[in-house]
Amino acid sequence: MNKEKISDIQSVKLMILFIFGSTLVIGTGGEAGRDAWISIFIAVILAIPIYLVYSRILSLFPGKDLFEILELNFGKFFGRIISLPFIWFAFHLGALVLRNFGEFISTVGLPETPKIVPIIIFGLLCIWGAKAGIETLAKCSEYFIIFVVFLLIVFSFLTIPIIDTDNIFPVLGSGYKEIMSGILSAFTFPFGEVVIFMMIFSSLRSKSSTSKVFISALLLSGVTIALLSVRNIMILGPDTIEAVYFPSYFAIGRVNIGNFLQRMEIAVTVVFILSGFIKIALCLTATARGVARVIGFDDYKILITPTGLLMVNLARNIYEDIVEMFDWAFKVWPYYAFPFQVILPVLIWIFIELKQRAKNKANTTEVTIDDGSSG
Amino acid sequence: MVKNNKLFCVITMLICSCIIFTGCWNYREVEQLAIASGVAVDEKSDGITHLTIEVVNIGRDGKATYEPKYIESDGYTFFEAARKAVTKEGKKIYWSHAKVVIISEEIARKDIAKYLDFLFRDAETREDIWLLISKEKTAGEILQSKGMLKPIVSFQIDDAMRSQKSITRFPFIQLYEFFDRLFYKQVAPILPTINLVEQHGEKSTHVGGTAIFKGEKLIGFLNEEDTKSMLWLRDEVKGGLIILKNAAGTDDNVTLEIYKSKSKITPIVQEGVLKMKVEVDVDVSVGEIMGTSDFISSPGRQKLKAFAEKRVEEDINTMYTLVRDNYNADVFGFGRNIEMKMPDVWKQIKDDWDNFYAELELELNVKVNIRGSATTRVPLKAGK
Structure with a gap:
């Protein structure tokens, strides 16, 4: 059924762009004030075991995605039941990112254009991307990441004249409660969202290195996000970061080098569009795959267009306005996303491990033969 | 035949694109905009905001000449006054190139934050505007004085602000720095002050000195x-x-x-x-x-x-x-x-x-x- 293959390095790039997604524009860990970057670092470290769980589940069944694994282990009926929350999560996440994009464009760029216009246009683009398949997206990401990294590095250097290092001091002055909630917020957005990759990573070319892919993508993107958070705190200060919707956009907007290099916020938009496209397209792919498996279709691609259009609708109707969106993203999301990102995967993992072990005990020889034939 | 069909499709799509996708939703032509270079904020006795907006009028006759024009406008809110200016000029004010905001002392003593909210919130205004406190009776008269070297007073103030490094007689504060400080309760924000001085019989602007704030209220000068x-x-x-x-x-x-x-x-x-x-x-x-x-x-x-x-x-x-x-x-x-x-x-x-x-x-x-x-x-x- 699935003949698409992507290499390890492509998956790493795909995952990095996915994690960047809307994070670079909205920012994360804001609860911790000037210690947001510490929260992000700790969230990265805490994400490592979870990522190992994800990759362990995948590497036990090479060439299969989460939905297939669930069916294999829980039986056809229960497997499909357990798939449902994951499908919803992928669908919902895609819609949220789409809405972020719409709000961003309409807030900073085109206030008089109805929000639905950028959402529809971007949604159609993502449908196209997802329909082209994960292989194409992976190749896209190889190309996109050059731009993203280039822009991030160049524009971070340009901000050097306006950074005020005093802003991050005192380190650890925010209090442990704030830092803890910052960790939760940074963990669930964006690092935990990588659970989506369990639903699409049947396409990995090599089997043994799943964990390497997950961990290296996590470290690279995590360190970048933390450093950018330091940059934003140094430029804007924690109070302004809390006051504005899109901190990175404001931070870059303050760059003014000799009255010549100025008004370069658009770079932030470019980064958002490139990485947001990958993120939404992957959410769409994951949703379509899940739906296809649950209703027993062979080809998930015919489901992408309807799913995508539904996603556009959900994105349009999910919030009243931008205030509600940010309230939700910061106050509800961490608690809402945690079960999908940690509790369910860990339970599934424990179940699968126990089952494997029982199987191993019951019939050692059979398993070794199995391994040989599947390899 | 197949080839012709393809060609037909392409041409049809091109024509459709020409009709549907040209132009933006809310496009603005440059001659439909009045480019604001600065604004002075006063308060009329009955709690009405009075804006004096300096607009750059660009000459149309071959040579690039530009001269200031002043639009005065009232409103219950800053935004209303700014929007009402359209009815006088006939063009929409474009804020992205504004360099200077001058606030009258009277307003600053009451509550400066009230009048700055629009500038902070609106997407079109930029954060690197100079914010100055007028020491004259109204802020409007400063903007309407005569520029010495540059005809546009706002641009002259912009130049004066940028030369701060060699003068050191007023603080170098851009709008965003003032906001950053305003958020922080225990720090008193400061702003440069501006007044008029006589030169060759004409009133000209002079930047110097400091206005001290406590919270959003002006409490004194240095x-x-x-x-x-x-x-x-x-x-x-x-x-x-x-x-x-x-x-x-x-x-x-x-x-x-x-x-x-x-x-x-x-x-x-x-x-x-x-x-x-x-x-x-x-x-x-x-x-x-x-x-x-x-x-x-x-x-x-x-x-x-x-x-x-x-x-x-x-x-x-x-x-x-x-x-x-x-x-x-x-x-x-x-x-x-x-x-x-x-x-x-x-x-x-x-x-x-x-x-x-x-x-x-x-x-x-x-x-x-x-x-x-x-x-x-x-x-x-x-x-x-």
Whole structure:
């Protein structure tokens, strides 16, 4: 059924762009004030075991995605039941990112254009991307990441004249409660969202290195996000970061080098569009795959267009306005996303491990033969 | 046939695109915009906001000429007044190139934040605008004065602000820095002030001095001399002059030109009392000696150095006492400094900072290094 293959390095790039997604524009860990970057670092470290769980589940069944694994282990009926929350999560996440994009464009760029216009246009683009398949997206990401990294590095250097290092001091002055909630917020957005990759990573070319892919993508993107958070705190200060919707956009907007290099916020938009496209397209792919498996279709691609259009609708109707969106993203999301990102995967993992072990005990020889034939 | 079909499809799509996708949803042509270069905010007696918007009028006859036009507009809110200006000019005001916002003293004394909300919130206004407090009766008259070198007054103020480094007689604060400070409760925000001076019989703008805020309310002004002393305590002196009247007991006035200055500010606890330790390290050169005294030889330089150090120290101390006792406003950001360097101490005194600051002592140590005497080795005088 699935003949698409992507290499390890492509998956790493795909995952990095996915994690960047809307994070670079909205920012994360804001609860911790000037210690947001510490929260992000700790969230990265805490994400490592979870990522190992994800990759362990995948590497036990090479060439299969989460939905297939669930069916294999829980039986056809229960497997499909357990798939449902994951499908919803992928669908919902895609819609949220789409809405972020719409709000961003309409807030900073085109206030008089109805929000639905950028959402529809971007949604159609993502449908196209997802329909082209994960292989194409992976190749896209190889190309996109050059731009993203280039822009991030160049524009971070340009901000050097306006950074005020005093802003991050005192380190650890925010209090442990704030830092803890910052960790939760940074963990669930964006690092935990990588659970989506369990639903699409049947396409990995090599089997043994799943964990390497997950961990290296996590470290690279995590360190970048933390450093950018330091940059934003140094430029804007924690109070302004809390006051504005899109901190990175404001931070870059303050760059003014000799009255010549100025008004370069658009770079932030470019980064958002490139990485947001990958993120939404992957959410769409994951949703379509899940739906296809649950209703027993062979080809998930015919489901992408309807799913995508539904996603556009959900994105349009999910919030009243931008205030509600940010309230939700910061106050509800961490608690809402945690079960999908940690509790369910860990339970599934424990179940699968126990089952494997029982199987191993019951019939050692059979398993070794199995391994040989599947390899 | 197949090929023709393809061609047909492509051409149809192209035509459709031409019709549907050209132009933007809310496009704006440049000649439909009135480009605002600055705005002055006043309040009429009945609580109505009165805006004076300076608009750049670009000449259409081949040569690029530009001249200012002034639109006055009233409204219950800033936004209303700004929008109403459209009815007078017939064009929509475009804010992205605005350089200057002048706020009248009256408004600033009541609540400046009220009038700045629009500028902070709106997507079209930029954050690197200069914000100044008018010391004239209305802010509008400053904008409507005559520019000396540039016809557009806002652009002239912009130039004056950018030359701050060599003047050091007003603080260098852009809109966003003011916002950043406004958010932080224990720091008193400051802004430069602007007034009109007469030159060749015409009124012209002059930037100098400081307006001190406590929260969102203006509470007082500092003159230009005190402003420089204040900038020393904020480590914001990057250039400018030190003028020594009757230097070192002589009748001669001496000018020192500042090349480099660094103020190191640290909170210290001495015998159980928290103090601010300020070490100012200034590199200067003798820029002018109005007289015949010898300040160039080694002993003369020593004398001048000691005198300059004492003078700067006195100036800073006088200004500090004035600001602390009269206004009780922490314009120097000492509170923030303590938070940075002694977070535990700060947590205890944070809520009572105003009272604490009222008794905060300064331990000042000024070091003036005379690095040279410009191009000459001797004072200019008639030969014997």
